[in-house]
Amino acid sequence: MAEESGRGDHAFPQAQREGLYRAIHERRDVRAQFLPDPIPPEVLARLLEAAHHAPSVGFMQPWDFLVIDSLAVRERVHGIFQRENAKAAEHYSGDRGETYRRLKLEGILESPINLCITCDRARGGEHVLGRNSIVETDLFSTCLAVQNLWLAARAEGIGVGWVSILDQDELAEVLGLPEQVYPLAYLCLGYVSEFLEQPELARSGWRQRLPLAELVHGSGWGEPLADEALHEALAEVARS
Incomplete structure (x- = not known):
């Protein structure tokens, strides 16, 4: 029986995904x-x-x-x-x-x-x-x-x-x-x-990375995200 198609069918194996994000x-x-x-x-x-x-x-x-x-x-x-x-x-x-x-x-x-x-x-x-x-x-x-x-x-x-x-x-x-x-x-x-x-510029104190959550808008500039789960996920990424 053919495997059912799913949203993960085309994803890389975990080790390869980790390698990409590491790069x-x-x-x-x-x-x-x-x-x-x-x-x-x-x-x-x-x-x-x-x-x-x-x-x-x-x-x-x-x-x-x-x-x-x-x-x-x-x-x-x-x-x-x-x-x-x-x-x-x-x-x-x-x-x-x-x-x-x-x-x-x-x-x-x-x-x-x-x-x-x-x-x-x-x-x-x-x-x-x-x-x-x-x-x-x-x-x-x-x-x-x-x-x-x-x-x-x-x-x-x-x-x-x-x-x-x-x-x-x-x-x-x-x-x-x-x-x-x-x-x-x-x-x-x-x-x-x-x-x-x-x-190097962060280490020298010249400039720091901006918080991602402050740069993500909703459907218009300055509008909050309608997807609360995405908002929470962004906060989680920032903590990791």
């Missing part, structure tokens, strides 16, 4: 813990394959991947970071400024591999299914590729750091990108000495 909760933006050990080609290939399997609106797959092992290129990118970081530091003064200047915000030269994930804004042609109303969906789709790679990297024991303090026009020039290709994410990848228990 999500233990993922970190790594800056200072990189080891010099190279990433084996087969492992890097798995990470890129995971990124390539991200969802994309209209199945446009707007991403490309630049695997940057050239020290000369990385030094040029590091120079861009240093200039932009100095500009960013001007926004903070006093204790906040001192804290900012102590933060390690990149691992461009320390990590064995830099990876730039780009977004080809012309991929798929002039009319992409599902993109007519929200043209930025190509950028959103590429962000999903970044997240896929990040979670797969955590499962492989590899740290990832996103360097966002860069002038994107200068970066595009350094990497020789075509005009329609946007350098969405510049990432540092490598094995690490440790994964921090807390995100």
Whole structure:
């Protein structure tokens, strides 16, 4: 007799579910813990394959991947970071400024591999299914590729750091990108000495994680949840 269909038919086994949630909760933006050990080609290939399997609106797959092992290129990118970081530091003064200047915000030269994930804004042609109303969906789709790679990297024991303090026009020039290709994410990848228990910015006191229960609304902004059981479940998750 065929088994009856049920809501759990397509769920992963418990150990696999726990592994997925562990990767999500233990993922970190790594800056200072990189080891010099190279990433084996087969492992890097798995990470890129995971990124390539991200969802994309209209199945446009707007991403490309630049695997940057050239020290000369990385030094040029590091120079861009240093200039932009100095500009960013001007926004903070006093204790906040001192804290900012102590933060390690990149691992461009320390990590064995830099990876730039780009977004080809012309991929798929002039009319992409599902993109007519929200043209930025190509950028959103590429962000999903970044997240896929990040979670797969955590499962492989590899740290990832996103360097966002860069002038994107200068970066595009350094990497020789075509005009329609946007350098969405510049990432540092490598094995690490440790994964921090807390995100670096939380540990340093810069900013803490917001309570999830305060961010979940009902059918309209600011409306309470109609489902009391969900409200209780959110409170339980916060306590765990």
